[in-house]
Amino acid sequence: MEKFGPFECEFVAVNHSIPDALAVFLRTAGGTVLHTGDFKMDQLPLDGRITDLRHFAKLGEEGVDLFMSDSTNADVPGFTTAEKEIGPTLDRLFGQASKRLIVASFSSHVHRVQQVLDAAANHNRKVAFVGRSMVRNMAIAAKLGYLDVPDGILVDIKNIDNLPDNRVVLMSTGSQGEPMAALSRMANGDHRVVVGQGDTVILASSLIPGNENAVFRIINGLLKLGADVIHKGNAKVHVSGHAAAGELLYCYNILEPLNAMPVHGETRHLIANGKIALDSGVPEESILLADNGTVIDLRDHQADVVGQVEVGFVYVDGSSVGEITDADLKDRQVLGDEGFISIITVIHRATGKVVSGPEIHARGVAEDDSVFDEIIPKINAALEEAVLNHGEHTTHQLQQVVRRVVGTWVNRKLRRKPMIIPVVLEA
Known part of the structure; x- marks a missing residue:
């Protein structure tokens, strides 16, 4: 107490x-x-x-x-099924596998890792932990006595290529489809472990609601590489x-x-x-x-x-915590989905006539910037009209004029809503 x-x-x-x-x-x-x-x-x-x-x-x-x-x-x-019922299933799957075994689970699930170690020992296989959190957590669990590691069963992932495929088990993170986790990178061909024909991948976890698409994407990727994928839907390899x-x-x-x-x-x-x-x-x-x-x-x-009380997400973005906002994320989504257009124009302060530009640069909007040639006269005309009709004007107001002209044209012509960054300078 x-x-x-x-x-x-x-x-x-x-x-x-x-x-x-x-x-x-x-x-x-x-x-x-x-x-x-x-x-x-x-x-x-x-x-x-x-x-x-x-x-x-x-x-x-x-x-x-x-x-x-x-x-x-x-x-x-x-009632939730007992953990001990998973052991026999894992032991059977280990006995049937002819090549490498890759088991993905939560890096905090010490009991599941223990069952994998026991099955590996029964079938004379070595185990390598894959993923930083898996390596760290299992080292702590073993040190504190929560994980019983059979003598000589662990190997460093760097040495698995020196072992026959039928002697290797990889205990990996990424069971929920996390994009940067080890299993996702294997499925994408972006990991030192290359999944091949005849390998067996066991997803020893439940689907957390919201992760379905990410997990199924990994399963499909692994199947395309020739692996046999075992999961809770086709074998008793996990209990909640x-x-x-x-x-x-x-x-x-x-x-x-x-x-x-x-x-x-x-x-x-x-x-x-x-x-x-x-x-x-x-x-x-x-x-x-x-x-x-x-x-x-x-x-x-x-x-x-x-x-x-008002609550929300605290975003971690690189080394910053809490500084990024929902508006920042929306901007990133627009950049990723719709592209980016910048327009740089220099105008005469008194007449509003264009001295230089408009110079248009686009990314992710059209294959060739020449597609914007037909909008340039409309930008020039809109700026001249804005200066002549509004004696008192600011560069911000003129930039909004350019934004509206370009945004309307791109929406009608290209059916897109990109991020538009206009820059108007007065000479």
């Missing part, structure tokens, strides 16, 4: 794919809160560390005013690290919370979790389906929505 300011925190062991996962029970002046974090109720975990339901029951007896539970699998009926509906209902019945606020999931998951809470006896008015930034007030055993 720890005390942080006005909060007394009690930590409860829960089972998850990451070792030593913990739920947190908060005692406050306003009431008690239990947050599960990511968890499931695997009764036969590889590390022997089950979710401490006895402790949950004690907290239920003390009283849980607000229960915040993992919603990721709330719409999945029943999150509680299904049956496990959540079990928790609600043990705890009997006064209020429930589903967390960790999309709207559909939160709603499904809320229905489970309702079925278990939590009053409908005490089930809070909150968005990011929703302010919840817990007082006298009652939780209520009392406000909303």
Whole structure:
């Protein structure tokens, strides 16, 4: 038990794919809160560390005013499959593979990596970790005793070319289609590991919602290279690290919370979790389906929505953090999708006549800049008219004139909406 300011925190062991996962029970002046974090109720975990339901029951007896539970699998009926059922499948696939094996998983999934190491040892294969996070995390896990590495089984990726293909296993990152991860680069032919005919690739992970297109793109790329691709859809090579509906209902019945606020999931998951809470006896008015930034007030055993604070993304862009905005990203999207046009013109300050230019440069808009020749007279005329009709004018106003003329013409002629950067100088 720890005390942080006005909060007394009690930590409860829960089972998850990451070792030593913990739920947190908060005692406050306003009431008690239990947050599960990511968890499931695997009764036969590889590390022997089950979710401490006895402790949950004690907290239920003390009283849980607000229960915040993992919603990721709330719409999945029943109970999550035990991790130990994956081992035999991996062992069978390792026995069937005639060439190299590439297994992709989360770099935090120590239990899955342990199963890969065990299967590799059973079939006399060496294992190389691929991807910075995989190498770093497994080194830490081994050092702390969470990963049991058989003697002599690990090799550096630089040395795999010295081994026969049927003696190699690559434990890789990139199971979610991350563009810069090792597996994506292999599928694109942009990695030192060259995937070839007869290699077996195992995607030992679930699809995170939103990553479907990226993952299927990788699968298609690997298949084109001649690899056999095994994934959760065609073999039992992964089980979720999150509680299904049956496990959540079990928790609600043990705890009997006064209020429930589903967390960790999309709207559909939160709603499904809320229905489970309702079925278990939590009053409908005490089930809070909150968005990011929703302010919840817990007082006298009652939780209520009392406000909303503005929240958003903090973008990491190279070495800068939080400096790039949504407008910057929109500009980049326009540049990538529609192209770029710059127009540089020098005009006479008094007459508005063009002294030099317009000089038009385009990227990603048309094959030849000569396509813009017919718009040049229209730019000249628009500038002269703007100067003559508006005695007081600024270069910014004239640049907007050029932007409108070019933008209208490009939209009608080329059916494009590129970024347009006009520069007007007065001589």
